[in-house]
Amino acid sequence: MGQPHHHAQRHAHSRCHRRPRHPADPPHQPARPAAGFPRPRRRARRTCTNGGRFERVASSPVRPSGAASAADDDTPQRLFNRHFLLLWQGQTVSGVGISLSQIATVYWLLQETGSATTMGLVSMAAALPGVILGPVGGAIADRYSRKRLIVIGDCLLGVAALCLGFAFLAVDGAVGAKVAALVVSGVLTGIVSSFFRPAVMASIPNLVPTTRLSTANAMNSFSMTASMGIGTAIGGVLFRLLGAPALFLANGVTYLVSALSETFIRVPQTLPQAPPSMRALFSAFVSDVATGLGHVWNRPGLRNMVLAFAVLNLVSAPTGVLLPILLDQHRGLAPDWFGYLMAAMAAGNVAGMAFAGVVRIDGPARLAYGLTALFTMAAATFLIGVAESPYLLLAANAVNGVFMGIMTVAFTTLMQATTPDELRGRVMSVMMTVIGGTVPLAMGLAGVLADAVDQNVPLLFMAAGALTACVATVVGCNRPFREFIGTRLLGA
Known part of the structure; x- marks a missing residue:
């Protein structure tokens, strides 16, 4: 005879150890694979049913050998992991090309037009798309694969730079057409960068241990600054020897090399559920942008920090x-010296970033370093306006670079560490949009003001230094700003 029915039920329960699902329990939702990771295989396993019988059902996802899960990579154990180093390498390579292109643009405009207003308007055209599209770029960086945005962005930037170089070769002698090509290329570059930059900034915290985030930011900023320092150091000489088209083409090649390096990166990222329709997608984007703006605006310390740096950009941009006008018309120096001065700033920037990556700058120390940096940069900028010796100009630019590097690492780390991952792309894009939003206005006004004062550029440098000191005084007296900048980060 078999066991009584109630014994069979108890025996089945002892083998299963399953708790009945409570009506309040949330329904099971399978985890969506992280962006950039292959879809994991599923392996069948034996599981017990309510009747005590075993059936073969699909188990939870099993990762392929050697693949890391999003959860694992959210808290990586090593700073120097393959994915962060590939991103770092790509940014380093493209930074050289960017600096070569910038020097070629500035000195070609100065030689061919001699107009500070034209130089300012071309720079403004390149910076304006980032102001308009910045929040949208951040929302996209939170909703779509950041790795794809980074790779596609570098490819598009490379193609735009190559087209600019070939356009200069094709329309030799037509200054107006070349200026138009610079404007179009600048606008396209600004549009792509609006999506590319937030994706890069939002990816870094997912690629390194939380305790090494400050060092990772220092390394990333170091790579860009050092590579741009190398580019500017040789850019003036290369412009004089090779001309602008060659430098534009070199910029395009470096972007494509960077894109190739970044194709091998895996960026762990939890993606939201895709909206069911285009209308829902548009509503989701509007909601995402509003959420990012609200996050910044509803935190007085964060809001005041972003606004303060926006004003500083308006003064310093x-x-x-x-x-270049100061060096060419007031100091009588060759284009090579512009490269040397920018290289001095880059070297100082690297030193400042290295310092911020090694020395713990947290809590009240961050506030002290920040205010010291602002007042020192104000004095150095004023000195540039009065110094006659090129070596004093080198020293002032280097000092500006040191404190700029310290501020970049310290404040970027603060922004990243105090922002939830699902909002980081939007918040970083709001920061870049508001702070960078003053750049087009500043660049446009710079040329107009220079021509209005008969290109008395030394006076404008002295005024910029005095205004920077005023901004430092105002933020130093603002309590929400001081409290936010003085925030202590756990484990940072």
Whole structure:
């Protein structure tokens, strides 16, 4: 005879150890694979049913050998892992090309047009798309694969730079057509960068251990600054020897090399559920952008920090347009010296970033370093306006670079560490949009102001230094700003 029915039920229960699903339990939702990872295989396993019988059902996803899960890579154990180093390498290579292209643009415009207004307007055209599309780019970086945005962005930037170089070769002698080509290329570059930059900035915290985020930011900023320093150091000489088209073509090649390096990166990312229709997708984007703006605006310390740096950009951005005029018309220096000064700033920037990556700058120390940096940069900018010696100009630019590097690492780390991962792309894009939003206005005004004062550029540098000191004084007296900048980060 078999066992009684109630014994069979108890025996089945002892083998299963399954708790009945409670009506309040949430329904099971399979995890969506992280962006950039292959869809994991499923392996069948034996499981017990309510009646005590075993059936073969699909188990939870099993990762392929050697593949990491999104959860694992959210907290990587090593800073120098393959994925972060590939991103770092790609940014380093493209930075050289960017600096070569910038020097070619500035000095070609100065030689062919001699107009500070034209230089400012071309720079403004390149910066304007980032202001308009920045929040949208951040929302896309949170909703779509950041790796794909990075790779596709570098490819498009490379194609745009190559087209600019070939356009200069094709329309030899037509200054107006070349200026138009610079404007079109600048606008296209600005549009692509609006999606590319937030994706890069939002990816870094997912590629390194939380405790090494500050060092990772220092390395990333170091790579861009060092490579641009190399490019600017040789850019003036190469422009004089090879001309602008060759430098534009070199920029395009470096972008494509960077894209090739980044195709091998895996960026762990939890993607939201795709909206069912285009209308729902548009509504989701509007909601995403509003969420990012609201996150920044509803935090007074964060809001005041972003606004303060926007004002600082408005004051300091014109110096990039005005420095070649200062060197050429007021100091009588060759284009090579513009490269040397930018290289000095880059070297100082690297030193500052290295310092911020090694020395723990957290809590009240971040506030102290930040205010010291602002007042020191104000003095250095004022000195550029009065110094006659090129070596004093080199020293002032190097000092500006040191403190700029410290501020970049310290404040970027603060922004990343205090922002949830699902909002990071949007918040970083809001920061870049608001802070960078003053750049087009500043560059456009720089040329107009320079021509209005008969290109008395030294006076404008002295005014920029004085205004920077005023901004430092105002933010130093603002309590929400001081409290946010002085935030202590756990494990940072």
